[in-house]
Amino acid sequence: MNRSPILCVVGKKRSGKTRFLERLIPELKRRGLCVATVKHDAHGFDIDHEGKDSWRHRRCGADAVCIASPDKVALVRSVDREPAPEDLAATLLAHADIVLTEGYYRSGHPKIEVHWSGTHAKPLCAxxxxxxxxxxxxxxxxxVAVDVPCFASDDAPGVADMVCALFRL
Structure with a gap:
């Protein structure tokens, strides 16, 4: 099975991870890539609101509920354990050329760390x-003196060059 490569964008809270992804995703799209993202939420989330039809379906026992419209699809499914990025990439996101995660800093996947000095004294990789x-x-x-290449926060093209070379995209 051909699996989409996974790249984790990590950093401390309020380091600019989302802001950087907002620059990197369009750059990768400009290169013709199908980009999927996973936002890791260690605290849980809820998009299935009480009283809505999908919530009622789950409340009465549905194991999975899919909400579909002409322009998007959402799936709510209970899981026994937190899914790893590779599980998501192999099943739900198999159509993508690359899967970018925001978070999963403890995973074994390649990571790009985002560090903003105004919020934290030093990056995780230091x-x-x-x-x-x-x-x-x-x-x-x-x-910062670290043993990996450093990029400016507005250098999404440079990061995209590195990512495309790394994964041969």
Missing amino acids: EDDPAQANVIALVTDDP
């Missing part, structure tokens, strides 16, 4: 944390 072993680049507003 700390002695084995979970950061797969950081392949740092996107930052402040040059």
